[in-house]
Amino acid sequence: MNTQKIIETKDLTKTYRRFQKKEGLRGSIQGLIKREYEEKTAVNSVSLTVSEGEFVGLIGPNGAGKTTLIKMLTGIIAPTGGSIDVLGYYPNDLKNAFKKQYAVVMGQKSQLFMELTVNDTLRLFKEIYEIPEADYRDSREYFAELFGVKDLMNVQVRTLSLGERMKMELIVALLHSPRVLFLDEPTIGLDAVASKQIRKFLKEINHDRGTTILLTSHYMEDIRTLCDRTVVINHGSKIYDGGTEELFGRYQRNKRITAVFDRPPYRREVEVPKEQVNDALHELMQYEPKDITIAEDEIGVVVERIYREGEQQNA
Amino acid sequence: MRKYREIARTYLKTQLAWRADVLFNMVFTVGRILFAYLLWKVIFAEKDTIGGFTFHGMLSYYIISSFFTQLEMSHGISEEMAARIRNGTFSKYIVIPVNVEGYFAAMESGVVLFYLFFDFAAAFIWIFLFGIEFTLVKDGMIIACALAMVLLGMFFMVQLNFFLGILTFKYEEINTFLMIKNNLIALVTGSIVPLALFPDTIVSFMRFLPFYYVTYLPSMLLTGKCAGEAVRGIIVISCWCIVMQAAIRIAWKRYVRRFDGVGI
Known part of the structure; x- marks a missing residue:
């Protein structure tokens, strides 16, 4: 792969100026005479190389x-x-x-x-x-x-x-x-x-x-x-820049195990940390399940975790 | 140049896509003719001449003036720009390798080419159906000056509307500017009433404005009047085009950076 850099940004920032209108007719009339603006930073010091x-x-x-x-x-x-x-x-x-x-x-x-x-x-x-x-x-x-x-x-x-x-x-x-x-x-x-x-x-x-x-x-x-x-x-700042699999590996922490039985409770679903899957399976096997499926964390949950924890780490 | 020719062709094709529009445009054009004919017939019922025009001379002026006025459709440029800048989709013009003013001028040409056909049809109906003794100047030089003036005048109107569109970057809302421009143009271009009917002082003032040369003077020249103003007219409208181009350059450079592209 050619490694020539074709995109390079350093501390790239974009701030918008937004008109703040007060509520109601009175606010609309006031806005005609005196306008108040607020600044919103849409992109905050993003450095990126592609x-x-x-x-x-x-x-x-x-x-x-x-x-x-x-x-x-x-x-x-x-x-x-x-x-x-x-x-x-x-x-x-x-x-x-x-x-x-x-x-x-x-x-x-x-x-x-x-x-x-x-x-x-x-x-x-x-x-x-x-x-x-x-x-x-x-x-x-x-x-x-x-x-x-x-x-x-x-x-x-x-x-x-x-x-x-x-x-x-x-x-x-x-x-x-x-x-x-x-x-x-x-x-x-x-x-x-x-x-x-x-x-x-x-x-x-x-x-x-x-x-x-x-x-x-x-x-x-x-x-x-x-x-x-x-x-x-998130909030205009870069909170992660790296491998996609590494990102998901870091935040896709749990596995969802679903076991199906011939007798009550018939079906059991548990979510456990990846490293505890063996123990959980071992325990479930004692109840002689008819079927077992293991699935990754739901993508929506992972994304929420990336944004929330990434933001905290960056703060 | 080829890219601008293709832009014009593309917009001509878009005009041809809607058959109902074609039909309504034809009905509307003929309706205008009938209304103007009846109006001037009533006005000339008690007088032979008004402001130096005979009934047939006035109708000849009206045919030519309507022809040019209907071809002048550059208001679509400022409206399109204002709407797209406000809703954030103006970026579609920014990201392609064209001169944006050139793009809009070419777009205008494509639309005008389409309406040219209907305007010719309308003029034909006027002259033959209503039996008008059409007055057209014989001097080839005057005809050439009038046509050159019309082209420059239309280019000026494209520039003006493009300039007003640019102002949306700064003011966000330009409807007031557009309303003032539209009313001023309706009056000063002589498309409603020939300027010859106004007092001399007002007409002298209007000679300094570019709008005088967009449809009014070319129409007068083609009906055999104001021949002495032909060359001066071309110089004045050319100067306005140069001034407007300079204003566009400055405004574009200054205001395009204000585009925030928000909306969609």
């Missing part, structure tokens, strides 16, 4: 600062403090040479024209990114094949399902072969089958094309399946 070819997951609860970080990395918004370098550029300078090297897909923002077909949008993006005709045709064929959407390229976008639309958004984003792909909640609202397909495609793109991918998602399945490395953000 090397070419990496697949990095960015997780955190709602309002943690993940999307704000992505917006700064893509130049959509300007940082308030710290330094930032993406592909050798200061993103908010909004240079076309920089924009040609990355792509961003935000689950709730679309580049597609709803009234037109995907091929119409792709033709537009071919010209916008100045892609040679032969390369354009090759890429279009490759992605239409990879995503299994060959039959949908000439269908009006607004008639596509959410999952199909997300595949098309990804094709539009990948058409110019970006070096970095920023994905903000790409599987939001998708069913299990569509999410699984998207994950498979992203893995292939990262592996086969060497595209660096930075992914934010609330679905831990996305992060666990795809990202070797995970960055956890």
Whole structure:
């Protein structure tokens, strides 16, 4: 794997100024005359380095600062403090040479024209990114094949399902072969089958094309399946940056043992620390169970633990 | 340049996607024609000329002026920008390698190309269905000046609306600006009443404003009036375009950094 650093931030900070309106009609009138603002730090001194070819997951609860970080990395918004370098550029300078090297897909923002077909949008993006005709045709064929959407390229976008639309958004984003792909909640609202397909495609793109991918998602399945490395953000600060398996190993502490019996109580469920599983099994076996299953901690519980304990350790 | 041509083509295609819109636009255009015809017929019932216009001269002015006014649809730029900046989706224009002003100008061209067809149809209905003795200047130089002025005027309107859209970064809400602009334009462009009907002092003042050159002067030139103002008009509107471009550069550089992209 190429280890060239392509994203580097140091103490990156973003502070928003928000108008605070007092309650009621009186508050609204007062707001016309004298406005009070509060400052909110969305991203607080985040230092981050990403090397070419990496697949990095960015997780955190709602309002943690993940999307704000992505917006700064893509130049959509300007940082308030710290330094930032993406592909050798200061993103908010909004240079076309920089924009040609990355792509961003935000689950709730679309580049597609709803009234037109995907091929119409792709033709537009071919010209916008100045892609040679032969390369354009090759890429279009490759992605239409990879995503299994060959039959949908000439269908009006607004008639596509959410999952199909997300595949098309990804094709539009990948058409110019970006070096970095920023994905903000790409599987939001998708069913299990569509999410699984998207994950498979992203893995292939990262592996086969060497595209660096930075992914934010609330679905831990996305992060666990795809990202070797995970960055956890809470209240704007980075609380973990390291291996994904290591992260889950650290916080996925318990196992859930379910035993089924022929006689009352028929079924028994216990949650025990990983290191006490043997003892628990030994005890359960004395009651001659008909069946036993052992499962990992529920993902939701693990995530809650990561955010809560990570925050305490960081404090 | 190819990318902007493709943007224009794409927006032209979006206009063609909705057949009901096409039909309603046609009905609306013909309705306007009928209303204006009846109105001026009543006004000219007791007079042969008003402000130097005969009935047919006035209708010729109205046909040309309506043609240009309906083509001038740049208000969509400021509205689109204001809405997208407020709801956070303006980022879709920021992240692609284009000049954002150029993108909106190309988008406007695509929409205008679509309406050009209906405007020609409307002018045709006016002239032939109502039997109007259409007055069109014969001097090729004046026609060229009028067309150049219309193009510059429309470009100026794109610039103005883009500039007002940029102000959303700072003020968040620009509806008041848009309302003032729309009312001023309706009056100063002479699209409601020819400026020739106003007192001389007011018209002299309006000559300093860019709006005078957007539809009014080109329409007057094409109907054989104000020939002496042709060259000066092109110079004035060109100067306004340069001034507005400088204002856009400064405002964009200063205010785009205020975009917080929140909303969605």
